[in-house]
Amino acid sequence: MYNYKNDFPLLANSTVAYLDNAATAQRPQCVIDAEDNFYRTCNANPMRGLYPLSIAATDAYEDAREAVRAFLNAKSTSEIIFTRNTTEGLNLIAYSYGLTQVHAGDEVLVSIMEHHSNLLPWQMVCRQTGATLRFIECRPDGSVDLDEIAAQITDKTKIVAMTQVSNVLGRENPIRAVADLAHAKGAVMVVDGAQSTPHKAVDVQALGADFLAFSGHKIFGPMGIGALYGRKELLKKMPPFLSGGEMIESVTREGAVFAELPHKFEAGTVNAAGAVGLHAAINYLQKIGYEEMERRETALVARALAGMKEMPYVHVLGSELAEEHTGIVAFAVDGVHPHDISEILAADDIAVRAGHHCAQPLLKHLGYNSTVRASFAFYNTEEEVDRLLASVSTLRERMGYGK
């Protein structure tokens, strides 16, 4: 079996068991090369110059946009806005769409399992507009009740914001069904795709998403580049998020005519090299294929879950089924604080995340202050899972609890 770590210079040259992929993935050589190559061969400010270098830069940037369009199965490249990351994409929606379309007395519905970046922007919108923020709860296994959601979405609901995959539980939400409920009441569906895009094919049309944001760095692309999909009819009526260069047709002393989509939302010099790197990342993961990635990740999760089940002092959050974890295993160990766990695992050359994972309301809802999270990518190995399990099995003893 091919060792995918060979594609990733950091992993090929390291002994670390990198199990923090839900925070950020590693980058393959082809992504590093693509970014490097942009600066070496076609670096100029895209959109501005009319000379060949600038045209090459513009083409490289727009080719990347087309790659993202195809990646998400959007209808048009005018619906793809490059951002820095998911957080920026979600903030763009909140500031531009939320603040102009939500009014006092309206409601915004979010799920309890949102990452803070799909919660705080909506808190801001509700605070500023006088709307009410409501929550979709989840069961301990992470599942949601569609009947309950149907009852929560009313004529007052203007926005339903939900993550496709929880960054703590790894469970996939029934986005299509929730989107249908939202649309039936005239609300728009905002989807956080940060944790789904690294693991499964995402089709914004099939999902019924009106907006979907994701980060390049979680899908093996560079840091500092991400994309936001928005349905054209909605983007058209939205005001710009940031103003300045590159987003205008013409400017007078008093005002401006804004550029066409998607440039209206891309003020200032863009991260073209990042977009080119993201393009390479999309090509890379499509070459491997989500089917292969998912198969490998599910096998790793299954191995981890089975091993942890043998340890009565370990408690895994979410479903008992590996296929409902999307590569993410968050857990707690009786008597050992998550930060101490990650410290000990680090001493064993294993990198995991500890804390609230930017999802404090969810952890509180599930009865935890913080947990440890091991998150797998397709390049991780069974040997790494076994190292994790071996370390976890020694935690209590090493913290002084005896055998």
Add this chain to the structure above:
Amino acid sequence: MENRSFYNEILTEHNIHPEFKYDMPDADIVLEGVNPSCGDDIFLKLKLDGDVISDGAFIGDGCAISQASADIMLGMIIGKHKDEALKLGETFLKMIQGEASEEEIDSLEEASALRDIAHMPARVKCAVLGWRTLKEALGNHDEA
């Protein structure tokens, strides 16, 4: 598996079997200390007899480093003059910042078990939580 981490016996013992982790309803001073990075949250409780710390305890929860450090601290400061306790706190901080002499580290007795935290910037806040709270509780708001 050998213990390559710095969780030595002194630390784990104070974490699992803390001597001073209990409620003290009749304390003269109660102050909460929070370290958001690990979610450590303690309430330091002190009894004063003039300028002498006659008794102390803490409640709350958090990582092993914060809990053990607070427990060790109380064992060192009870019975001491306020100024003496604050002086120990300063020495402790110096040790954590990697600036204390061997002699100063020796003066910290059991608290010297935390000396290696100097190499772990992410956990410094855990180690100093108790001492920082003590300093605030004793009303010394000079530079932290």
